[in-house]
Amino acid sequence: MFSSTKWLRSVVTDQLSRVFAALADPTRRDIVARLAVGDASVGQLAAPYAMSVQAVSKHLRVLEDSGLVSRGSDTGHRRPVHLEAEVLDLMTGWIERYRRRAEQRYRRLDAVLAAMDETDRTTPDPTTSDRTGTGRTGLTEEGAAP
Amino acid sequence: MTTFAEAAIEADPTLPIIRITRDFAATPEQLLRAHTDPELFARWVGPDATSTKIDYWDARTGGCWRYVASHDGQEYGFRGTFHEVRPDRIVQTFTFEGEPDGVALETLRFEPLGDGRTRLHAQSLVDSIEGRDAWLRSGMETGVNEGYAKLDRLLADGAA
Numbered sequence: 178m179f180s181s182t183k184w185l186r187s188v189v190t191d192q193l194s195r196v197f198a199a200l201a202d203p204t205r206r207d208i209v210a211r212l213a214v215g216d217a218s219v220g221q222l223a224a225p226y227a228m229s230v231q232a233v234s235k236h237l238r239v240l241e242d243s244g245l246v247s248r249g250s251d252t253g254h255r256r257p258v259h260l261e262a263e264v265l266d267l268m269t270g271w272i273e274r275y276r277r278r279a280e281q282r283y284r285r286l287d288a289v290l291a292a293m294d295e296t297d298r299t300t301p302d303p304t305t306s307d308r309t310g311t312g313r314t315g316l317t318e319e320g321a322a323p
Numbered sequence: 324m325t326t327f328a329e330a331a332i333e334a335d336p337t338l339p340i341i342r343i344t345r346d347f348a349a350t351p352e353q354l355l356r357a358h359t360d361p362e363l364f365a366r367w368v369g370p371d372a373t374s375t376k377i378d379y380w381d382a383r384t385g386g387c388w389r390y391v392a393s394h395d396g397q398e399y400g401f402r403g404t405f406h407e408v409r410p411d412r413i414v415q416t417f418t419f420e421g422e423p424d425g426v427a428l429e430t431l432r433f434e435p436l437g438d439g440r441t442r443l444h445a446q447s448l449v450d451s452i453e454g455r456d457a458w459l460r461s462g463m464e465t466g467v468n469e470g471y472a473k474l475d476r477l478l479a480d481g482a483a
């Protein structure tokens with residue numbers, strides 16, 4: 178499960194670390210969320226914030242270095258800022274898959290808990306616990322007193 | 324009231340932490356038992372195509388554990404210690420033997436919700452953001468093409 182090539186891992190790890198670092202700041206997260214709707218100029222991005230265009234530009238540079246956003250190559254000062262959605266997907270894809278694996282694990286736990294519930298309900302009566310004395314329930318009952 | 328019928332995950336961008344929250348139709352006692360009884364634990368911990376064999380298991384404060392997961396003829400060992408085992412929480416270390424320098428500190432809290440329901444708060448702390456991201460990626464090869472989720476939990480926290 179940890180067998181992906183070292184090369185891919187280091188490239189990807191560097192980028193991921195930069196992405197996480199870039200998103201550590203609430204203003205930058207907000208900028209990314211707004212760019213998810215569509216490209217915008219620096220001026221448009223700066224408008225809702227109580228900070229200078231220069232300060233916003235600084236945030237954009239961090240986002241650019243992480244690969245999360247790119248600047249259009251138009252001439253002039255209105256180079257639109259563009260969200261590189263696949264970079265975000267790279268990260269959120271992993272988080273989502275990790276989450277799904279956790280969810281699958283917890284669905285198996287649901288089933289185990291449901292089976293325990295049955296056992297818990299039947300154990301107070303010694304005559305029924307005899308009848309349900311399969312290997313599985315037997316082990317469950319032993320586990321009651323770790 | 325927020326419910327966590329499905330596992331919710333939070334990967335803090337500034338700390339090497341993964342947090343998972345999930346509700347269960349079980350009492351805290353049952354949830355504790357499913358985490359501390361080795362036979363029960365082995366039944367749910369591994370993916371479906373994996374069989375889990377407990378090597379040793381002493382689910383007491385100061386005890387230690389080790390299990391081996393088999394998948395496609397490959398074996399993967401995991402081990403750690405139970406730092407603290409209490410009715411409402413388990414604190415344990417977790418190491419994948421393939422990367423023995425990496426140690427996660429896991430804290431599981433069982434929050435009773437009443438009505439025989441319990442909320443599990445699971446937190447894994449590793450020693451670097453890089454290490455955390457490696458955890459998030461681990462197993463990606465085995466993940467079937469599930470498609471990418473578009474915009475994201477992490478942003479939802481800060482921007483929604």
